[in-house]
Every structure is written in structure tokens, then in C-alpha cells.
Amino acid sequence: MPTTATTAGDPGIFDLVVLGGGSGGYSAALRGAQLGLSVALVEESKLGGTCLHNGCIPTKALLHAAEIADVAREGSRLGVRTSLDGIDVAGVHAYKDSVVAGLYKGLQGLIASRKVTFVQGHGTLVAPGVVEAGGVRYTGRDVVLATGSYARTLPGLDIAGPVITSDQALALGHVPASVVVLGGGVIGVELASAWKSFGADVHIVEALDHLVPAEDVALSKGLERAFRKRGIDFTLGDRFTEVKPTTVDGADGVRVTLESGRTLDAELLLVAVGRGPRTADLGFEAAGVRLERGFVVTDERLRTGVPTPAGGHVWAVGDIVPGLQLAHRGFAQGVFVAESIAAERAAQGAPSGSGTTTSSGTVGGLTAPTPVDETTIPRITYCEPEVASVGVTEARARELYGADAVETLEYNLAGNGKSRILGTTGFAKLVRRKDGPVVGMHLIGSRVGELIGEGQLIVGWEAFPEDVASLVHAHPTQNEALGEAHMALAGKPLHAHN
Numbered sequence: 001m002p003t004t005a006t007t008a009g010d011p012g013i014f015d016l017v018v019l020g021g022g023s024g025g026y027s028a029a030l031r032g033a034q035l036g037l038s039v040a041l042v043e044e045s046k047l048g049g050t051c052l053h054n055g056c057i058p059t060k061a062l063l064h065a066a067e068i069a070d071v072a073r074e075g076s077r078l079g080v081r082t083s084l085d086g087i088d089v090a091g092v093h094a095y096k097d098s099v100v101a102g103l104y105k106g107l108q109g110l111i112a113s114r115k116v117t118f119v120q121g122h123g124t125l126v127a128p129g130v131v132e133a134g135g136v137r138y139t140g141r142d143v144v145l146a147t148g149s150y151a152r153t154l155p156g157l158d159i160a161g162p163v164i165t166s167d168q169a170l171a172l173g174h175v176p177a178s179v180v181v182l183g184g185g186v187i188g189v190e191l192a193s194a195w196k197s198f199g200a201d202v203h204i205v206e207a208l209d210h211l212v213p214a215e216d217v218a219l220s221k222g223l224e225r226a227f228r229k230r231g232i233d234f235t236l237g238d239r240f241t242e243v244k245p246t247t248v249d250g251a252d253g254v255r256v257t258l259e260s261g262r263t264l265d266a267e268l269l270l271v272a273v274g275r276g277p278r279t280a281d282l283g284f285e286a287a288g289v290r291l292e293r294g295f296v297v298t299d300e301r302l303r304t305g306v307p308t309p310a311g312g313h314v315w316a317v318g319d320i321v322p323g324l325q326l327a328h329r330g331f332a333q334g335v336f337v338a339e340s341i342a343a344e345r346a347a348q349g350a351p352s353g354s355g356t357t358t359s360s361g362t363v364g365g366l367t368a369p370t371p372v373d374e375t376t377i378p379r380i381t382y383c384e385p386e387v388a389s390v391g392v393t394e395a396r397a398r399e400l401y402g403a404d405a406v407e408t409l410e411y412n413l414a415g416n417g418k419s420r421i422l423g424t425t426g427f428a429k430l431v432r433r434k435d436g437p438v439v440g441m442h443l444i445g446s447r448v449g450e451l452i453g454e455g456q457l458i459v460g461w462e463a464f465p466e467d468v469a470s471l472v473h474a475h476p477t478q479n480e481a482l483g484e485a486h487m488a489l490a491g492k493p494l495h496a497h498n
């Protein structure tokens with residue numbers, strides 16, 4: 001179990017005080033402790049934060065249960081006599097909760113074993129370098145702000161009763177008969193996908209012209225085709241105006257009115273219109289931390305520009321920093337900040353103390369880490385079919401490099417043996433600079449999320465299609481589709497028509 005700091009007396013001065021124990025905060029704490037820093041981690045709820053308890057892990061467990069439901073329903077297509085007898089929601093929750101509980105226990109053990117002082121309580125930044133929780137002041141030479149995000153809603157749309165966010169959706173005790181999903185972004189399409197597999201009628205309303213509008217438009221269109229085939233309804237380019245109670249098939253429900261005048265009736269309205277930074281009323285601005293639209297402004301090394309009296313900084317990581325709101329970005333930023341702090345400490349302790357960190361090179365015996373590069377962070381949406389991408393979209397590449405300086409290739413999964421075996425359709429789209437490296441990879445199809453790791457290496461290491469084409473991919477794997485796509489882009493297609 002994590003050590004709980006005493007609430008009596010002065011807990012002393014820590015090298016690092018972290019406010020918020022989610023992906024960003026706990027990774028900073030773990031890496032800091034590993035590097036020999038004394039660390040206090042202040043968390044008001046559960047260690048692990050949104051991702052572990054209300055985000056990534058529970059949603060992906062639900063989506064896996066949903067996949068099993070689909071497999072049971074479709075067994076006869078492969079000659080296996082299965083049928084879906086129903087969804088035991090309590091059983092699904094038990095499975096999901098057991099996955100979360102196992103990871104939670106492991107994380108608590110890690111925090112304890114690294115001797116991080118875990119403080120359970122609501123913390124506020126009462127001065128640069130000082131976090132107060134439960135009436136105790138925890139002073140750090142460095143402080144990391146990692147308070148995460150909350151589900152946003154729209155003006156006049158209160159979260160209550162049948163109007164829910166992902167927080168309530170994850171705890172729902174039954175499969176709803178019907179849901180209107182407001183927002184066709186990541187959370188909207190993931191939950192719509194799971195509910196559809198469990199038997200609900202789902203209708204997504206997205207204000208922009210496409211589902212998952214941040215993705216390459218080819219993926220958005222691919223997902224729209226696939227959802228249409230699955231019977232998931234959606235309305236694009238329309239906005240919410242109001243919601244009123246109504247009766248749906250004799251039960252309580254909601255009537256959602258859109259700007260176009262269209263109305264949709266359902267048992268529930270899921271609001272999935274983005275997540276806002278949790279930075280209000282925590283003392284950030286009073287301590288000198290600059291906020292823009294609620295997000296913490298930092299430099300590329302994640303420093304807020306606020307020094308602490310002990311010669312350190314106030315840093316920020318995770319969802320409160322503008323950019324991709326992803327757990328793995330939070331992990332990477334937490335590790336980066338801890339390593340930066342350790343390098344600065346080492347530099348100050350070194351006899352020939354060479355001062356602050358630089359963007360590369362060795363300082364005081366520790367290498368100052370390279371800032372996290374957002375452009376090579378992979379993104380996966382775990383609906384069915386999955387959508388995965390890394391690097392830039394075709395549209396962005398044409399803006400960056402010139403309309404005529406970009407080449408693209410779509411490799412259809414119809415030519416991939418393993419995808420045929422799994423019964424999935426989809427494609428891999430590559431974006432390259434003409435005669436240059438691959439700068440974007442965009443995938444859609446069942447299970448393609450697991451393929452994006454290779455895409456990340458290709459884009460991150462600025463590989464040319466010719467480099468990848470010469471690497472032999474195992475047959476029959478879905479991974480092989482990436483090899484074939486690069487072969488085709490290098491001008492030597494095998495199982496592809498050119």
C-alpha cells in the first residue's frame with residue numbers, strides 16, 4: 001500500500017511534489033523516484049486517474065466484451081454454432097472492474113515500492129513550490145501540475161438523469177434500449193460501437209462534416225461506411241439545440257432537438273463533446289501560472305515559467321497542457337519532466353555545474369531528455385472497426401510540403417490474407433513526401449490499432465517506403481498489409497493492383 005504522509009508536523013521538503021495521480025502525474029512520480037528524487041504525490045481520488053478508473057481501461061474492457069458479443073452473434077458465419085443469449089451487464093462490470101482492480105493494485109504497489117509519499121487529499125497550489133492538502137503544506141524544489149480533465153458539456157445542457165457523460169456511461173447497470181450520442185469524436189464513436197454490439201439503437205450527432213473529424217478524411221469516410229453497415233445511425237453537420245423529457249416506448253426518455261429542427265428520441269443522451277482542463281480554483285493563476293482557455297501555458301520543456309524559491313520550476317503535464325489528450329502522451333510528458341528535473345539537480349550538484357538543461361546533451365552526468373514530439377504520438381480509436389493513425393493527414397501534408405509534393409497510397413485489406421480470415425474490411429493509407437519519407441500512416445479495420453506501433457517507427461524514424469519494402473513481414477498477418485502497402489508505394493506491389 002502507498003505510504004500516507006503524516007498530517008501532523010512538517011512533512012519536510014521534497015525534491016518533487018506532484019499534484020494529481022493520473023497518467024501524467026504518477027509517471028512523473030515513479031520516474032522521479034527511480035532517479036533518486038524524494039517525491040510526494042497528492043491525489044484526491046484514486047491513484048491512476050481518469051485513464052485507469054474512468055477512461056482507457058474500463059472503456060477498452062467494455063469494447064472487448066462487445067467484440068465477444070459480436071463474435072458470438074456471428075459464429076455461424078464460420079460454421080461454429082454460437083448465439084448471443086444476452087448481455088449480463090453485472091457480469092460485464094465484474095470483468096471490467098477486475099481488470100481495473102488488478103492494474104490499480106499493481107500501480108499502488110509500484111508507488112509504494114519506489115518510496116513515493118502518497119498523499120490522499122484535495123491539493124491546491126498555495127505558492128510556487130508549495131501544495132497544500134488536508135491542512136498540510138508539501139514543499140517541493142520542483143512542482144508538477146497534473147490535475148487532468150473533466151467531461152465538458154454545452155451551455156444549458158445539465159448532466160443529470162438520462163443526460164450522461166462517459167463517467168455515468170461506464171457505470172450504467174443495464175444496456176440502454178436507445179441512445180443519442182452528442183459528439184462523433186473518440187469517446188462518442190467508442191461508446192456508440194460498444195452499445196450497438198450490446199444491442200442498443202444508437203444515433204450519433206456530430207457538428208462537423210465527419211465522424212472522428214480530427215482524422216484523415218479517408219478514415220472518417222471509412223468509419224461512416226462501416227457504421228452505416230453496422231446499423232449505427234449518425235447525423236453530420238448538425239448541432240444540439242435542446243433536450244426535453246419525453247416518453248419513449250412507454251418509458252422515460254429524452255427528445256433531442258437539433259439546429260436543423262430535426263428531433264431524435266432515445267432513452268439516454270450521452271454528451272461527448274470534448275474534455276476541459278481541470279485547473280479552476282486550484283491556486284494556479286494566483287501562483288503566477290498562466291492559463292489560456294483554462295489550459296496551462298508551458299514552453300516546449302513543459303515549464304510554466306514560474307520559478308520556485310528553491311531554484312526549481314512549476315511544470316505541467318497531461319490533459320491540462322494543450323495538445324493531444326492521451327494517456328501515453330501524459331506518461332511520456334511525466335517521464336520527460338522527471339528526467340529534466342533530475343538532470344537539473346545533477347547539473348547543480350556537479351562540481352563544474354554547467355547550469356540549466358539544453359535540448360540535448362549531457363548535464364551533470366544525466367542526459368537532458370528530448371521534449372516529447374507530438375507529431376509521432378500514435379492515436380487509436382477502439383471502436384469496431386478500429387481507426388489508428390500516426391503522423392500527418394494528407395491534407396496537412398499538402399499544407400506543410402506543398403500540394404504537389406505529396407504522394408499517397410491506399411492498400412485495401414481485401415488483399416491481406418489475415419484480414420480476410422478475420423472477416424474485416426478496411427485499408428492502410430500512407431502519406432509520403434514525394435521522393436521522401438513516409439510522414440503519415442492511417443489505418444482502419446478490425447484490430448488495426450495493434451499495427452500502428454510499426455507505423456510509429458516508420459514515421460518517427462523518417463523511413464522511406466523503399467526501406468520498409470525490403471523488410472520481410474510474416475505471412476499471414478495483418479501486419480503484412482503494412483509491408484505490402486510500402487512495397488506498392490515503392491513501385492513494386494505484390495498483392496495489390498496498381
Ligand SMILES: Cc1cc2nc3c(=O)[nH]c(=O)nc-3n(C[C@H](O)[C@H](O)[C@H](O)COP(=O)(O)OP(=O)(O)OC[C@H]3O[C@@H](n4cnc5c(N)ncnc54)[C@H](O)[C@@H]3O)c2cc1C
Binds near residue numbers: 024051330
Ligand atoms: C472515456 C475515456 C476513454 C479514454 N480512452 C483513452 C484511451 O484509450 N487511450 C488514451 O491514450 N487515452 C484515453 N483517454 C484519455 C486519458 O484518460 C487521459 O488523456 C489521461 O487520463 C490524462 O492523464 P492526466 O494525468 O493528465 O489526467 P487524469 O488521468 O485525469 O489524472 C488527474 C488526476 O488528478 C487528480 N486531481 C485533480 N485535481 C486534484 C486536486 N486538486 N488535488 C488532488 N488531486 C487532484 C484527479 O483525481 C486525477 O486522478 C480516455 C479518456 C476518457 C474520458
Ligand SMILES: NC(=O)c1ccc[n+]([C@@H]2O[C@H](COP(=O)([O-])OP(=O)(O)OC[C@H]3O[C@@H](n4cnc5c(N)ncnc54)[C@H](O)[C@@H]3O)[C@@H](O)[C@H]2O)c1
Binds near residue numbers: 379
Ligand atoms: N482511444 C483513445 O485514445 C481515447 C478514447 C476516449 C477519449 N480519448 C481522449 O478524450 C478526449 C475527449 O474525447 P471526446 O470524444 O469527448 O472529444 P473529441 O474532441 O474527440 O470529440 C468531440 C466531438 O464533439 C463534437 N462537438 C462539439 N460540440 C458539439 C455540438 N454542440 N454538437 C455536436 N457535436 C459537437 C466535436 O466536433 C468533436 O468531433 C479526446 O480528445 C481524446 O484525446 C481518447
